[in-house]
Amino acid sequence: MSGIELRDNTLVVRREPNQLDELAIAFSELLDQIGITHVYITGYVSILAGRARSTEAVDVLIEPIDESTAEELATMLETEGYWGPVMPLTSMYEMLANGDPIWVAPTGQVTPHLELKIVGDEFDRASLSHAITAQIDGKSIPIGPLELQIAYKLSLGAQKDIEDAVHLYTLFEETLSGSRLETWVHRLDVDAEYDRLRDA
Template sequence: MSGIELRDETLSVDRALNQLDELAIAFSDILDQVGIEHVYIAGYVSILAGRARSTEDVDVLIEPIDEATADTLTTHLEAENFWGPAMPLSSLYSMLENGDPVWVAPTDQITPHLEVKTVRDEFDQASLSQAITAQIGSTSIPIGPLELQIAYKLHLGAQKDIEDAVHLYTLFEETLSAARLERWAQRLDVEAEYERLTQA
């Protein structure tokens, strides 16, 4: 675990890139070109931080975008050989506008894929506005603040989510902000679960 460190709002990951990292980095580059604010959240953050588990998707939140921006994004994605495994990329705007996630993957690949969603609530907004940096080798991508990721995983409550929360908390306990963690646990109504986590 010595290759993973959280310091000054930066998660440094010193290891070879895996398929999920390459997918996240490539998509991040495209979003940056189009000028779309985004942040990686959920299971991928735990995997990035060294948790050994499989996942079929990489969750990414983006700021709300208008139709013209969605069309520009679609053009860029198609030019970089991405497609929509669940629906054509041409329906990207209407899907996001409807609150539905959009799957994006390299052409002819179904898994792993990106699951793209627009910011919908205060927790999504906080992940986006308070994003920290994940430095993977020489590349960086934005990820959700770990305190919120942990509290949200406790809120979701499935076994893999609890295990993700335990992994992140155990690994970064020394460098996490207890005050922020407690505040998110309170906002998400998981204070009892958070207390159990701290005493485990």
């Protein structure tokens, strides 16, 4: 049985995991082993929720980590068969400390890849601290709260981002928290875009 349901702050995804899901699940398990708090956000959340579109990157935010933790993660990733398609994983701490994302992918693969980034602004921090759970095929990963994802997508404004927001809003309109959604809409100053979304 396939289907997607938002229930008690859990996104239940009933389908076979795809390549992106498998990448996210495996990476999440490695981060959990080291104890790094993380959350998946933006485009991948829409795809996870059934939106049919392609993406090259799975965006993942992590809490700030020190140099030794970054080295431990880089070593574990290389041991487990990952590499940095753009910068070597040994550059992880330097890249993240500079506010730059670092790409992580299964060795020899460029796409899809994970785009790993330290939380930067209040919206990143809110995604991390208010993460909900997505369950895929009995596995769990943390994803950003859908209300914030919708408002953030509206703020990005590109066609694919608006379409992502429409998809999430239409699919989960009955189970979203209207007050939380409106709070993020105001904070991100996308009231006009949100009005258009609701009227669509």
